[in-house]
Amino acid sequence: MDKKAFLADMAEILEVTNAELSDALELNNDNWHSFAVVATIAAINEHFGITVPADTLIKCSNIGELINLIEANIK
Amino acid sequence: MSVLGKRIVVSGASSGIGRAAAQILAKSGAKVVLIGRDETRLDSTLNMLEGDGHSKYVFDLNNTDEIPSFIKDISVKQGRLSGLFHAAGLEMFKPIGLVNNKSIEQIFSVSIKAALMLARGFCQKGVREEGFSTSIVFMSSVAAMTGQAGMTIYSASKGAIDGAVKSLACELAPHLIRVNAIAAGAVKTEMHDKIIARMTAESIKEYERKHLLGFGRPEDIASAAMFLLSDASVWITGTIMVVDGGYMLS
């Protein structure tokens, strides 16, 4: 699992710096739009080889929840 | 729309559109040469084919430089070729901020690079039937003609196919080789499953609504491919045939 590379992609998708990308970073109407969600699903698939449903992913409210969701799907 | 007795190479024959094309071509009396990477799935396609004289080759089209000699070998072993349908391809969703050389190469390699080298292989002396019309068909996509955020690499690779079709058709017409492409809308295959797996239920509905006749079936593209590979289309070259259930109208 290539978490570091995935987080670098997430920083790009959410248009923040790597340093700004903490577990607490909020996913809201400004940054968590459909394009970002689709791009995140593609990035999760590329880095972890799993597909997380869009309808589930869209409900994540911060990066910590997103990571937990991925880890739960990997197990 | 006869393909009776024609020997036709189909790439991407282990899945989706390529598999459906192999089936309909075989049913109509063609001898089909299947190409794919996954031997098990290629064998499944082979087992589905009616008639005889079909063959299969496990080959990774990313081995670009080896494609012409691979096609030559096929013709030596199987006999001269009358047609080529290049259906192998990959999809990719990448925002421009994540585009890099690896991702561009991944998509362009199997799409346009393989298309050009397959065409080169097909044109070699002694490989194809000479003296009458033969046909090359590439898979393109409506994505080359209409924009879709995140699909830049894919769209560009299909746009490259569309451009190549036009120049190749000019160059190969004196040799009676016709070159065309099919610009497909969304067709229910494994590739399509991957695309819609990234969408919410609501956006899938919206995506299907844009296809005025609903999502396509692999057979819908396969029959268009068979037309372009058959003698029914002997006066057609250099075209991009749109087969999209009305998507481009919406």
Ligand SMILES: NC(=O)c1ccc[n+]([C@@H]2O[C@H](COP(=O)([O-])OP(=O)(O)OC[C@H]3O[C@@H](n4cnc5c(N)ncnc54)[C@H](OP(=O)(O)O)[C@@H]3O)[C@@H](O)[C@H]2O)c1
């Ligand atoms: N489905 C659609 O909605 C749609 C729409 C427009 C255009 N298209 C185009 O139609 C074509 C067929 O798509 P599909 O939906 O049938 O996709 P698919 O079901 O995913 O099948 C793709 C095929 O390409 C083969 N392939 C991929 N990489 C390869 C490689 N390096 N070497 C050899 N074979 C390779 C795969 O073979 P292995 O698995 O054996 O490697 C598989 O047989 C593609 O060019 C696609 O871009 C599809």
